[in-house]
Amino acid sequence: MRLLPTKPFSRASLAAPVAALIGLGAVVPMAMFLVISVYSVDFDSYTLQPNFTMASWREVWTHASYWILIGKTLNNGLLAVVMTAIVGYPLALALSRLPKSAKGAALVILLTPLYTGEIVRVYAWRLVLGQDGLVNALLMFAHVISEPLRFLLFSPFATHLALFYDDLPFMALALWVAVERVDSRLIEAARDLGCRPTTAFRLVILPLTGPGLAAGTFMVFALAGGEALAPNLLGGTTGATPMTMIDNLFGTAFDWPTASALALTLLLVLLFAAFLLSGLALVLSGGLRPLRRSFA
Amino acid sequence: MNASRNAILIAVGVFLYLPIAILAVFSFNASPLMAFPLSGFTWDWYRHLADNREFQAGFVTSFLIAQPVGVMSAGLGLMAALALTSSRLRWRLGFIALLLVPFLAPRTVLSIAQAMMISRLGLDRGPVVLIIAQTIVIIPFTAALLSSVLMRLDARLEEAARDLGATPWESFRLVVLPQIQSTLVAAYSIGVILSLGDLTIATFLSGRVQPLSLIVASQFLRQLSPDLNAIQVVMLALTAVIVAITEIYGWRRRRRRERLLEIA
Numbered sequence: 001m002r003l004l005p006t007k008p009f010s011r012a013s014l015a016a017p018v019a020a021l022i023g024l025g026a027v028v029p030m031a032m033f034l035v036i037s038v039y040s041v042d043f044d045s046y047t048l049q050p051n052f053t054m055a056s057w058r059e060v061w062t063h064a065s066y067w068i069l070i071g072k073t074l075n076n077g078l079l080a081v082v083m084t085a086i087v088g089y090p091l092a093l094a095l096s097r098l099p100k101s102a103k104g105a106a107l108v109i110l111l112t113p114l115y116t117g118e119i120v121r122v123y124a125w126r127l128v129l130g131q132d133g134l135v136n137a138l139l140m141f142a143h144v145i146s147e148p149l150r151f152l153l154f155s156p157f158a159t160h161l162a163l164f165y166d167d168l169p170f171m172a173l174a175l176w177v178a179v180e181r182v183d184s185r186l187i188e189a190a191r192d193l194g195c196r197p198t199t200a201f202r203l204v205i206l207p208l209t210g211p212g213l214a215a216g217t218f219m220v221f222a223l224a225g226g227e228a229l230a231p232n233l234l235g236g237t238t239g240a241t242p243m244t245m246i247d248n249l250f251g252t253a254f255d256w257p258t259a260s261a262l263a264l265t266l267l268l269v270l271l272f273a274a275f276l277l278s279g280l281a282l283v284l285s286g287g288l289r290p291l292r293r294s295f296a
Numbered sequence: 297m298n299a300s301r302n303a304i305l306i307a308v309g310v311f312l313y314l315p316i317a318i319l320a321v322f323s324f325n326a327s328p329l330m331a332f333p334l335s336g337f338t339w340d341w342y343r344h345l346a347d348n349r350e351f352q353a354g355f356v357t358s359f360l361i362a363q364p365v366g367v368m369s370a371g372l373g374l375m376a377a378l379a380l381t382s383s384r385l386r387w388r389l390g391f392i393a394l395l396l397v398p399f400l401a402p403r404t405v406l407s408i409a410q411a412m413m414i415s416r417l418g419l420d421r422g423p424v425v426l427i428i429a430q431t432i433v434i435i436p437f438t439a440a441l442l443s444s445v446l447m448r449l450d451a452r453l454e455e456a457a458r459d460l461g462a463t464p465w466e467s468f469r470l471v472v473l474p475q476i477q478s479t480l481v482a483a484y485s486i487g488v489i490l491s492l493g494d495l496t497i498a499t500f501l502s503g504r505v506q507p508l509s510l511i512v513a514s515q516f517l518r519q520l521s522p523d524l525n526a527i528q529v530v531m532l533a534l535t536a537v538i539v540a541i542t543e544i545y546g547w548r549r550r551r552r553r554e555r556l557l558e559i560a
Contacts, residue, residue: 011379011384013379018379019394022397030401091304097298098305115493117492127322128318263409
């Protein structure tokens with residue numbers, strides 16, 4: 001990342017403007033949380049007082065309600081990781097067995113749902129899960145139930161389903177890329193030597209795709225844990241997240257210092273948990289062993 | 297083996313497209329109540345759109361914001377990708393981590409941080425701020441897409457051009473650019489599509505400007521209506537058309553190149 005082009009011009013110097021934009025437009029604003037978190041607010045004139053106080057940090061760190069909310073997003077992220085991995089592996093294996101000509105189309109089909117707008121997806125789930133929605137209508141038609149199920153919408157179920165839907169393509173993509181790199185002869189050899197498919201998966205595919213699983217875990221956890229819209233609009237009374245709390249503190253309550261302290265706490269906890277979880281995914285999948293061997 | 301493979305692919309495909317399909321079905325349903333059983337076919341909700349000035353203004357706003365976002369995310373994504381695929385990039389991991397920040401940071405938190413900074417600087421929220429903020433969030437997507445293609449190019453072609461006396465710019469324009477043209481178009485399309493679909497950033501940074509997603513969201517919070525259905529389906533159809541045009545364009549360019557290679 002050279003800041004000034006030296007002779008001869010190198011493509012590497014093109015990183016500078018991009019880094020400057022993201023640095024000034026994303027990193028600096030979030031770093032400002034640190035400054036604003038030690039300010040106080042004069043609620044008579046609704047102005048920020050640039051002084052030094054730890055009051056907002058004390059507020060966030062001593063009240064359980066904030067930590068319950070943070071715990072909820074960790075739970076959202078964790079469940080999304082587990083569900084997308086369970087569906088993502090068979091999906092990635094199926095995708096990798098497609099003929100080469102079909103893979104491009106499969107990629108487009110997998111990624112296009114990511115392009116639907118945020119509000120469109122939430123809206124669609126309400127039509128599918130609502131009291132008169134598709135699922136209830138089908139179940140009633142089949143006489144499985146006589147009354148519409150009410151836990152489908154405005155419930156943790158709806159939140160987790162929406163997060164699973166939003167993040168499945170990311171996990172599937174990470175695992176697909178990893179599975180494609182596995183030498184298929186290794187799987188055939190395992191099968192020829194009498195391994196059942198599940199054993200071949202556990203002993204060959206899982207360790208070799210461990211880094212892909214770790215990358216997918218990191219991505220899905222961060223995305224699902226940081227998602228505010230789906231829990232807020234589909235989760236009903238259970239759908240409060242630290243993000244909506246930060247929004248309320250920032251907008252309605254004009255308590256920027258507490259909003260900043262909570263935002264920084266959330267960012268650090270999410271980042272730490274994402275690293276922890278993806279490390280765990282790497283170790284549990286046995287993915288660390290082949291990695292270590294290739295470095296040794 | 298193939299049967300179970302296809303079963304998985306079809307099941308996931310249905311799951312991914314089912315909510316979208318239901319949305320489309322209800323937009324043609326005669327009853328204004330969004331409930332099964334369906335009650336007949338109608339174009340009414342689409343006809344209502346023709347009279348809805350608020351939606352139309354919102355659509356124009358969204359469209360005008362999406363254009364610069366598309367161009368800038370393609371251009372800056374290309375710059376990031378060129379740097380990432382250069383062997384002389386220092387602090388490579390640092391640069392990758394930086395690119396991941398806007399992708400991984402909770403969007404609400406990032407937007408609030410940006411809103412705070414704008415206000416501390418005494419600047420106004422509005423279209424310019426919104427365009428920049430959306431571009432920042434979309435760069436990781438376009439950079440990933442473009443570097444995946446740049447990585448697969450034959451580096452010897454560019455080296456040959458340089459050896460024959462081309463300047464870095466000439467070798468880029470004459471050798472690299474023709475090979476990535478369709479990917480650049482795809483990057484622009486992704487920028488436009490993600491900008492049209494954005495709600496979170498617009499909530500905090502659009503100021504007095506009202507993109508369509510904000511208008512839809514504010515009505516949606518009050519109640520579901522078939523008019524909202526119809527406008528969502530129009531946006532989905534637009535997205536599908538952009539994806540289709542981009543894919544066909546890329547496919548035709550690839551085929552032309554293959555044919556040229558056969559002749560050569």
